Amino acid sequence: MKPAWAWQFDPGTLRHVEAALPTAITREWAWEGSTGAGVKVAVIDSGIDATNPAVGSVAGGAVVVADPDALRGARVIEGPHEDLFGHGTACAAIIHAVAPDAELYSVRVLGEKLTGRGTVFAEGMRWALAHGMQVLNMSLSTSRVDYYGMFHEITDAAYFKQAMVVCAVNNVRAPSYPSQYASVFSVAAHSGRDPFRLEYNPSPPVEFGAPGIDLEVAWLGGKTIRATGNSFAAPHISGLIARILGKHPTLTPFQMKTVLMAVADNTA
Amino acid sequence: MGDDPLADLAQLASDLGPVLRPRGDEEFLQAIVETARLVFDAAACSIALLDDFEEVLEFRVAAGTGAEATVGLKIPADRGIAGWAVVAGQPIAIDDVRQDPRFASDVAESTGYVPRSIMAMPLESERRTFGVIEVLDRRQSGGHGADDMELLGLFARQATLAVETSRIFSNLGQALFEAAALAAPGLDVRAALAKRAATAPKAQTELAELALLFHDLGRLGADERLVAVRIVDDFLTYARKHQR
Numbered sequence: 001m002k003p004a005w006a007w008q009f010d011p012g013t014l015r016h017v018e019a020a021l022p023t024a025i026t027r028e029w030a031w032e033g034s035t036g037a038g039v040k041v042a043v044i045d046s047g048i049d050a051t052n053p054a055v056g057s058v059a060g061g062a063v064v065v066a067d068p069d070a071l072r073g074a075r076v077i078e079g080p081h082e083d084l085f086g087h088g089t090a091c092a093a094i095i096h097a098v099a100p101d102a103e104l105y106s107v108r109v110l111g112e113k114l115t116g117r118g119t120v121f122a123e124g125m126r127w128a129l130a131h132g133m134q135v136l137n138m139s140l141s142t143s144r145v146d147y148y149g150m151f152h153e154i155t156d157a158a159y160f161k162q163a164m165v166v167c168a169v170n171n172v173r174a175p176s177y178p179s180q181y182a183s184v185f186s187v188a189a190h191s192g193r194d195p196f197r198l199e200y201n202p203s204p205p206v207e208f209g210a211p212g213i214d215l216e217v218a219w220l221g222g223k224t225i226r227a228t229g230n231s232f233a234a235p236h237i238s239g240l241i242a243r244i245l246g247k248h249p250t251l252t253p254f255q256m257k258t259v260l261m262a263v264a265d266n267t268a
Numbered sequence: 269m270g271d272d273p274l275a276d277l278a279q280l281a282s283d284l285g286p287v288l289r290p291r292g293d294e295e296f297l298q299a300i301v302e303t304a305r306l307v308f309d310a311a312a313c314s315i316a317l318l319d320d321f322e323e324v325l326e327f328r329v330a331a332g333t334g335a336e337a338t339v340g341l342k343i344p345a346d347r348g349i350a351g352w353a354v355v356a357g358q359p360i361a362i363d364d365v366r367q368d369p370r371f372a373s374d375v376a377e378s379t380g381y382v383p384r385s386i387m388a389m390p391l392e393s394e395r396r397t398f399g400v401i402e403v404l405d406r407r408q409s410g411g412h413g414a415d416d417m418e419l420l421g422l423f424a425r426q427a428t429l430a431v432e433t434s435r436i437f438s439n440l441g442q443a444l445f446e447a448a449a450l451a452a453p454g455l456d457v458r459a460a461l462a463k464r465a466a467t468a469p470k471a472q473t474e475l476a477e478l479a480l481l482f483h484d485l486g487r488l489g490a491d492e493r494l495v496a497v498r499i500v501d502d503f504l505t506y507a508r509k510h511q512r
Binding site: 045068085087111113114115117140141142143144145146168174176214219223224225226228229230231 | 318321322323345346351352354355356357358359360361362363364365367387392393394395396397416417508509
């Protein structure tokens with residue numbers, strides 16, 4: 001007699017898996033020669049202004065709006081759209097600065113009504129997962145405890161699909177979702193400006209540090225502005241992950257965390 | 269006290285809520301923005317709160333340049349740097365806001381002060397988002413943007429607690445009234461409700477009248493109540509669908 005799920009480890013069933021990790025993980029091994037080509041990255045934010053020269057190109061996208069009549073309280077409208085604030089454009093440009101050939105998809109969840117925005121965020125994540133996105137950049141969060149279970153379910157689903165969910169942590173010292181979960185790449189800003197400077201924090205929930213203070217970032221109208229926020233640190237990590245995935249597409253989220261930790265400036 | 273103890277109790281409970289309410293809403297928030305303005309050596313600091321529909325941000329308190337013109341201003345909640353902080357649930361600091369064409373410059377100009385830098389932090393509890401605190405043109409930053417945000421986060425936390433506590437007390441009168449009505453089945457509830465409807469502030473009149481209707485409905489047969497529930501339910505569905 002075997003317990004449930006034990007069949008997966010039967011000798012005839014268990015597949016041989018190429019563990020893509022060498023004994024010494026270096027930056028050269030991790031991302032040298034990669035541009036992030038072939039990796040789908042969803043920028044779940046305020047939209048992306050594709051005409052901004054720092055963005056380069058946008059492969060596609062969708063707008064999510066609250067809809068009380070929809071099954072889960074939100075509706076997705078696929079197609080091109082503008083950036084309502086400038087923030088999504090900033091994130092897109094940061095990702096492309098690190099991984100120039102990553103395929104960017106804009107999933108606009110910000111800018112509609114506030115009411116029900118948790119369900120709108122969640123539907124944006126579901127759309128990204130259903131459309132094969134390998135990296136989900138989320139420079140946004142909610143502190144509302146009502147959404148704890150819903151976001152936990154979606155981040156678990158992402159983990160099982162080997163999609164990397166990268167989240168900016170809120171500045172307030174209280175839990176915010178979805179950055180709070182263990183499977184998520186939780187990011188805060190360090191004071192450096194080099195986009196490849198990466199730090200690992202051995203005392204989570206915040207696990208990774210990236211540039212996010214006094215940065216010149218792309219904004220609306222082809223302009224740039226100088227800005228500060230953990231929301232600008234997250235896309236740096238998304239870019240690095242896209243670059244690594246471009247070279248090692250089979251890496252799982254837990255392997256990716258190991259790689260990022262190994263090549264971090266404070267551990268390498 | 270009059271002849272109708274329940275009605276008197278209802279009136280008393282309703283009045284007590286606002287009276288017992290901590291002086292959080294305006295005075296405490298005002299103290300927070302004044303302190304924050306001094307700590308950051310900023311040109312101005314303000315707090316805007318969301319309306320019940322979460323569509324409009326109204327500036328409730330402000331300190332510093334343009335403070336008088338700022339208080340009472342209303343802007344759509346999905347606009348500008350403050351709007352982004354509220355919808356994204358994330359703090360943000362921008363140091364050359366005039367470069368941002370979507371920054372609500374008409375708002376800044378109507379207050380007579382157009383800032384160069386702005387730092388915005390959402391006021392969020394684990395239950396809801398209340399609004400945003402903003403600091404304009406801070407001079408004590410020395411380039412340590414992250415430290416500024418940590419500090420502003422503490423002010424935001426204070427403001428959030430103040431607003432949340434204040435709202436609980438404001439609703440206390442109504443809650444006590446409802447509890448009193450439920451706890452005294454032997455008394456003439458209808459009279460109390462009718463009196464309440466006649467004397468309630470305008471915003472509460474409809475709810476008191478609705479309570480009266482429900483009281484009358486309760487005396488009808490089961491079938492009538494069922495039809496009434498269906499009509500109200502259908503109306504709610506319709507109203508939600510066509511809301512704004």
